Amino acid sequence: MGRPRIKDVAEYAGVSAKTVSNVLNDYEHVSEQTRAAVREAIDVLGYRVNIAGRQLRRGRTGMIALAVPDLDIAYFAELARHVMAETERLGSTTLLLETGGRREKELAAVRGFDAQFTDGVILSPLALLPRDLADRDTRLPLVLLGECNLPGSADHVAIDNVAAAREATEHLLARGRRRIAVVGGDLRGTLNTSRLRTLGYQEALSGAGLALPDELVLPVPEFRRADGAAAARGLMRLPDRPDALLCLNDHLALGAVRALHEDGWSVPEDVDVVGFDDIEATRFSIPTITTVAPDKRGIARRAVRLLLDRIEAGAPGGPAVDETAGHRLIVRESSGA
Amino acid sequence: MGRPRIKDVAEYAGVSAKTVSNVLNDYEHVSEQTRAAVREAIDVLGYRVNIAGRQLRRGRTGMIALAVPDLDIAYFAELARHVMAETERLGSTTLLLETGGRREKELAAVRGFDAQFTDGVILSPLALLPRDLADRDTRLPLVLLGECNLPGSADHVAIDNVAAAREATEHLLARGRRRIAVVGGDLRGTLNTSRLRTLGYQEALSGAGLALPDELVLPVPEFRRADGAAAARGLMRLPDRPDALLCLNDHLALGAVRALHEDGWSVPEDVDVVGFDDIEATRFSIPTITTVAPDKRGIARRAVRLLLDRIEAGAPGGPAVDETAGHRLIVRESSGA
DNA sequence: CACGCCATTTACATCGATGTAATCGTATGG
DNA sequence: CCATACGATTACATCGATGTAAATGGCGTG
Numbered sequence: 001m002g003r004p005r006i007k008d009v010a011e012y013a014g015v016s017a018k019t020v021s022n023v024l025n026d027y028e029h030v031s032e033q034t035r036a037a038v039r040e041a042i043d044v045l046g047y048r049v050n051i052a053g054r055q056l057r058r059g060r061t062g063m064i065a066l067a068v069p070d071l072d073i074a075y076f077a078e079l080a081r082h083v084m085a086e087t088e089r090l091g092s093t094t095l096l097l098e099t100g101g102r103r104e105k106e107l108a109a110v111r112g113f114d115a116q117f118t119d120g121v122i123l124s125p126l127a128l129l130p131r132d133l134a135d136r137d138t139r140l141p142l143v144l145l146g147e148c149n150l151p152g153s154a155d156h157v158a159i160d161n162v163a164a165a166r167e168a169t170e171h172l173l174a175r176g177r178r179r180i181a182v183v184g185g186d187l188r189g190t191l192n193t194s195r196l197r198t199l200g201y202q203e204a205l206s207g208a209g210l211a212l213p214d215e216l217v218l219p220v221p222e223f224r225r226a227d228g229a230a231a232a233r234g235l236m237r238l239p240d241r242p243d244a245l246l247c248l249n250d251h252l253a254l255g256a257v258r259a260l261h262e263d264g265w266s267v268p269e270d271v272d273v274v275g276f277d278d279i280e281a282t283r284f285s286i287p288t289i290t291t292v293a294p295d296k297r298g299i300a301r302r303a304v305r306l307l308l309d310r311i312e313a314g315a316p317g318g319p320a321v322d323e324t325a326g327h328r329l330i331v332r333e334s335s336g337a
Numbered sequence: 338m339g340r341p342r343i344k345d346v347a348e349y350a351g352v353s354a355k356t357v358s359n360v361l362n363d364y365e366h367v368s369e370q371t372r373a374a375v376r377e378a379i380d381v382l383g384y385r386v387n388i389a390g391r392q393l394r395r396g397r398t399g400m401i402a403l404a405v406p407d408l409d410i411a412y413f414a415e416l417a418r419h420v421m422a423e424t425e426r427l428g429s430t431t432l433l434l435e436t437g438g439r440r441e442k443e444l445a446a447v448r449g450f451d452a453q454f455t456d457g458v459i460l461s462p463l464a465l466l467p468r469d470l471a472d473r474d475t476r477l478p479l480v481l482l483g484e485c486n487l488p489g490s491a492d493h494v495a496i497d498n499v500a501a502a503r504e505a506t507e508h509l510l511a512r513g514r515r516r517i518a519v520v521g522g523d524l525r526g527t528l529n530t531s532r533l534r535t536l537g538y539q540e541a542l543s544g545a546g547l548a549l550p551d552e553l554v555l556p557v558p559e560f561r562r563a564d565g566a567a568a569a570r571g572l573m574r575l576p577d578r579p580d581a582l583l584c585l586n587d588h589l590a591l592g593a594v595r596a597l598h599e600d601g602w603s604v605p606e607d608v609d610v611v612g613f614d615d616i617e618a619t620r621f622s623i624p625t626i627t628t629v630a631p632d633k634r635g636i637a638r639r640a641v642r643l644l645l646d647r648i649e650a651g652a653p654g655g656p657a658v659d660e661t662a663g664h665r666l667i668v669r670e671s672s673g674a
Numbered sequence: 675c676a677c678g679c680c681a682t683t684t685a686c687a688t689c690g691a692t693g694t695a696a697t698c699g700t701a702t703g704g
Numbered sequence: 705c706c707a708t709a710c711g712a713t714t715a716c717a718t719c720g721a722t723g724t725a726a727a728t729g730g731c732g733t734g
Contacts (some may be wrong), residue, residue, distance in 0.1 A: 003476075005690060021692055029711055051454055052392040053690030056719045061389070063454070071418055071730045072617060084435060093454070096433040098421060117388055117400075117430070139340075210516040225621040258621040280409065284562040284595040286623045342720060354686050366681055390720030393689045497727055 013041035019055050024314040027228060038311025063093045063308055065118040067109040069126050073223060073251060073298075074279035076124065079145075082300035083122060090308060092119075101126035101222070112140045120307045130190070147192050155285035155306045155320050156162045159294045159327040161193055165200025166207075167329050168246060168292055173208050175335060177244035179274055180205070183231045183256060184248035185217035194219070197248050197276070220252065236265060243271055244335070249259055250275035250282050253289050255335065258285040274333035287333035298325040341382040350378035361386060371632060393555060400430045401644055402455040404446040406438040409581045410560060411616035412633075416482075417595070419447065419637035420459065427645060429456075430472045438463035438559075457644045467527070478647035480640045484529050492643045492657050496664040498530055502537025503544075504596055504666050505583055507609050510545050514581035514609055517542070520568045520593060521585035522554035526564050532557070534613070536587050553579055557589065565592025573600060580608060583656075587612035587619050594671065606661050609672035624670035635662040 006024075010017040015034055022030050023038040041047070055061050066083050068076035086092045095118055099105035107119050108126045120141035133153040136142070142154045172180050182201050187196035202212055218235060220227040228247055232255070235242050247253035253275030257267055267273050267287055275282060278293030302323045343361075347354040352371055359367050360375040367375075378384070392398050403420050405413040421431045432455055436442035441466045444459050457478035471489040473479070477493045509517050519538050523531035539549055555572060557564040565584055569592070572579050584590035590612030594604055604610050604624055612619060615630030639660045 006692095007690080017690090018692070018716095019712085022713085025692080029713085031712065034712080050393075050690050052389050052398070053719090054692080056387075056393050056690075056721095057692045057721075071408060071414040072411070074409070074411070074414075077411075077414050081408055081435060094433075095430075098418060107712060112385075152433040225617060229621065254618070255621055258623060261623050279592070280562060281618055284592055286595060286598050288595075299505065343722095344720080354720090355681085355684060355686095355722070359683085366683085370684065370709080371682085387720050390689090391722075393691090393720075394722045395691075 003050075004047045005050070006047070009038065009041045009045055009047045013037045013043060022205050037150065042314065060119050060311070061117060062091070063095050063118045064304075064311075065095045065097055065109065065112075065121045067097045067106070067121065068121075068124045069099050071098055072094075074281060075249065075277040077301060078279060079296050081125075082216045082297050083146055083304060086300050087303040087308075092308065098155070099123075099126070103127035103129070103132070107132055110136050110140075110142060119311045122303050122307055126192075141307055143307045143310075145299065145303060155310070155321060155322075157299050157302045157306065157323045157325060158193075159292075159299070159325050161196035162203065163202040164276070164292045164294075164327045164329075165197035165206075165246070166204045167200075168276075169201045169204035170207075170273065170292075171290070171329055171331065172246065172272055172335065173204060173210075175244075175272060177193040178210065179213065179240060180244040180246055181216040181218060181235045181242035182246045182248065183218055183228055183235070183252050184220045184223060185246075186219055187214060188216050194248055201246060223249045223251055225251050225255030225258070228252030229259035230255075232256035232259040233263065236260070236263065236271075245271060245273045245326050247273060247275045250277045250291055252287060253291070253334070254281060254285055257285065257287070257289070267334050268336065278330060282332065290332045291330055291334040293328055295326040321323045340387075342387070343384070343473040346378045346382055347383045349382060350374045369491060391656045397648070398454060399428070400432050400455045401641075402432045402434055402446065402449075402458045402646075403460075404430050404434045404436050404443070404458065405461045405532060406436050408433075408435055410586070411618060412586065412614040415436055415616060416461075419634050420641060423637050423641040424645075427641065429645065433437065436463070438458075440464035440466070440469070444469055447477075448503060449474075449600065456648045457557050459640050463529075478644055480584060480644045480647075482636065482640060485644050490657060492647065492659075494636050494639045494643065494660045494662060496629075496636070496662050498533035499540065500532035501613070501631075501664045502543045502583070502628045503656075503664075504537075505613075505627075506538045506541035507544070508627070508666055508668065509581045509583065509609055509611065509672065510541060510547075511519070512581075515547065516553065516577060516579040517552065517581040517583055518553040518555060518572045518579035518582045519561060519585065520555055520565060520572070520585075521557045522588050523556055524551060524554050538583060560586045560588055562588050562592030562595070565589030566596035567592075569593035569596040573597070573602065582608060582610045587614045587616045587626060590628070590671070591618060591622055594622065594626065594648055599655045604671050605673065611672055615667060619669065623636055627669045627672040628667055630665055630667050632663040 006017045010020045021033060021040050023035050033300050064087060066080060068080060071077050080096055087094045106125050109123045122143045124145040125147045144154050144156045146158050169180060182198055185198040186196055189195045198217060204335050205212055218231050220231055233247060245256050247256055249287035257273055260267055260271060265271055275289050275291040278291045282291050302325060306321060343354050346357045356371060357375050360372050371555050373476050401424060403417055408414050417433055424431045446460045459480045463484040463485045481491050481493045483495050485526050506517060517537055521531055521567040526532045534553060542549055555568050557568055569582060582593050586591055594610055597604055597608060602608055612626050612628040615628045619626035619628050639662060643658060
């Protein structure tokens, strides 16, 4: 025989299906006696609600989706764990998905994955364009992480990327570095994370009265170790080589450090290296890596709260909200004593 | 107005709801003409099937769950990506969940997470006990990864852990190492991964006519970098210190390497270090880490296939299957020239 | 021309849970 | 003693998609 249905429980307990439903949903007007009988029946039969039936009737799944570019990037894995912890605490379930940073996948996320599996979506976009958000269906609540987006198009949580990059750059300047390269930087693009951090870097240089060396701002295809390694190699071969690498995530920094090591440069004697994200690996690498630590838990908390509030509210709701989470620079061996 | 339903599409296309359903499900006896009209209507209205309705009717969700201990452990993140790629290729969706290695969570996974969100579960258990599987509901297909389990209780995919550890140990022996420690080893427990790998290690030592130095087999609380670091420190302070560390995953190895570095030991001159899993970090660390590379894609493929086959078959099906995926030792700087 | 075959299409019931509104029974107040 | 209120419970319709079985209609064959 299949799983017991609500009707089976009702029969066993000698009540109606609706009464069982009432017990399940903690409806207040149920006598202690029937409540006990129903509970007993549920136990005996091993009954569990069928989510499909409930969702069909209620129109909600109790699940939210979290879509990140790549779980191999430790930052996203760590962030995901915080989001999952938070949603679980609030009684929801998280459906975790990878987009690979591809626009088509991110669009699918914005649209609810071709199916209403989820009540809402938290997306960490890479390739999404502003116009992709313009015509989205606002009935599906959406919270964006990290990337800057069109104001008013969707709720958004991020750290102050400009300030963070400025602080990191100022730290390098304070150590006497003058040729600071940006690995993963972006001079022109839209106001995405790379661009914002590059802006912070530029602010710091301007503040110190230094010229902006465009040739030291180097985009990368992905934000993985191999890309950091390749970038570092290229930069160190410049006629006027850099004396510091501001890497826009920790994987780039770790790859850069490795490449520098292979080519005989020593960190931090010859070159300083700084990363972003404070992933666990930066605390155990040789050398340990100076990095900007975003308040991951804070980001997760805010994102989940924003999303669940929107879902709770039901209707398309008010204007989009922008929230800023904290960050701090953690100085380690790669730019320390 | 809410989302369009199948009925709206039917109306717009001038056909019955069932015909729309037939088009959606590629039923063969639909004329090209109506098919086109329905497709048009779907496009115009922006219709998407409601999963809840479909699932309620079909009894399947098209989702499987993958439950791993910890996404921070890169091995699991990499494995998860392979599983997700594979299920997507086969038209399913993966619900990714963390258990934290806690038994209660793993039990919840075995039981389908208190809700039939999923058609089946792939679980990488740590704390699960044999008896937890004995009385499980075999209507929910389950595939176990990695850990050894009671024969006949559930399908199972793993590498040959004994052989893998033997080969890694033999590699160290061939390099002249004689005091080989096992970080994360287990001398007595059930036949879990730690125990199996320790067995392989013991086989290699016996094969070389060496005694089994129990004091060199060191369990760890978790398999993270910090645990590897602590273990390495402890081992190097033994009166008769080890000359090689066989770490049962790469994170332990990376942590050990860092601790050795801090304490002034050099790898591989003073001590060899070997890990398991071949996570990306081992290819970029300083030094790079020798490791046993499991065929992650193979594991993912087999697990997904086994699971989908069971789901397809419907009934509780035949006896449990055990499959073995490949592995190979990749020698890098931490135990190389 | 009648018949049967087959491709195509449809009406209807159904999956399981829950919202709505109605019913039943008892306590309370006038 | 009746009217009213209210707590507890229930019958029924409904959410959206699809399986079943039957209807429809065109076509070839005897």
